[in-house]
Amino acid sequence: EDQVTQSPEALRLQEGESSSLNCSYTVSGLRGLFWYRQDPGKGPEFLFTLYSAGEEKEKERLKATLTKKESFLHITAPKPEDSATYLCAVQPRSTLTFGKGTMLLVSP
């Protein structure tokens, strides 16, 4: 059975305090790993897709990395506007399986 586990469930940071979110997965063949951002009351917004171990992608203060068993979303010098829930999803076949998310709160 495909499984996606995100940790921690919630994370509180001070503005400027860098950290990482973890997404570990168990799938029978990975076709892609996706990161989304979700603001309260809104639909998930696409951030990154990673396809193979060793791949990295960056966008502003966010950097996503992928190994054979997990992915990290590194947040460098976060700002309050980075506060959101971050969702990880894997694609073993034709559909995506999502983790439960990490709720990030960045305080000024």
Added chain:
Amino acid sequence: NAGVTQTPKFQVLKTGQSMTLQCAQDMNHNSMYWYRQDPGMGLRLIYYSASEGTTDKGEVPNGYNVSRLNKREFSLRLESAAPSQTSVYFCASSGGGQGKNTLYFGPGTRLTVL
């Protein structure tokens, strides 16, 4: 480009009532999906349509039906609503070129069943 649109935004039903959630996309995507999101459960796939004319069950299809009306539109129907169907429902679409598996989500429908 509106992307993925959903109607209604909010809905309150009584147990046993029926309703249809509407979804449309203007990105010429082939695939469309319905997810529900519940606290502590994450996003779970209800039904999806890989292409016009096809539909398949996802993880939690019981109590729902879907219709792929055309390439743009994919509706979700609750025939006899139950309190367990209280949730936030998201429609998504994907398809077309590099990154074709990337899902693009609508704003969601918040449904309460009393």
